[in-house]
Amino acid sequence: MKSKFIMLIPVIISLIYVIILISSRNPLIIDDLYPENSCNDLLEKADILYVIPNFENYSISNNKEWCAKIKSLNKTIGLHGIKHSYHEFNKKISNVELVSAINSFENCFEEKPSLFRPPYNKINKENEEIISKFNMTIYKKRFIVHPYCHCNPKSFMKPLNWILLC
Ligand SMILES: [Zn+2]
Incomplete structure (x- = not known):
């Protein structure tokens, strides 16, 4: 019985890997x-x-x-917090700072942000409502903590880029 379970371990690990890969790369x-x-x-x-x-x-x-460089890539661009401080959108946010962040985005890319992803995937109800008032759709994935590729990952994030085939 025990040996059968041990044989299943690689299968389970592969399955988890595939699930992570699919969920993280789409999009x-x-x-x-x-x-x-x-x-x-x-x-x-x-x-x-x-x-x-x-x-x-x-x-x-x-x-x-x-x-101009980012805009020329013709990708969907979303807003990711204001300063990306720790659990920024789980706390009370400053309306002035949010408006200024949206304006910076618009000045930069000549479009208003329509997608929003809270830093660390954390956002409270009150802030969700505020973000909706600015006509942004909130993108949240609770399934995996941080399944995204990073340009210059910090040391602890490096393996993630590798695992996700970034
Ligand atoms: Zn982030």
Whole structure:
């Protein structure tokens, strides 16, 4: 009995891998994009790019060259938080900062954001309502914590890019 179970382990692992792969690449999302955290090859493969509009208080709209480059890729671009601070959208957000983030996005890409993904996939009800008022659809995947490709993953995220065949 025990040996049968051991034989099943590779099957189970493969199955989990396939599920993760399918769910994470459909569509292929590049996460945490901003001028200092950009790349080329991966961006071209992606379907949706999630941009942080004001990382470390630097607005993306200040870098017109980067904005033009991202826009020229002709991908769906979504808004990914404001500054991407820890569980940013689980706390009370500043309306002024949100409007400024949306304006930065619009100045950068010449379109209003229609897709929104909260940093760390965390957003409370109150903020969900605020985001809906700005006509953005909230993209959430609860199934896997953070199944997306990253341009320059930090050390602990590197294996994820590898596992997801980014
Ligand atoms: Zn993120």
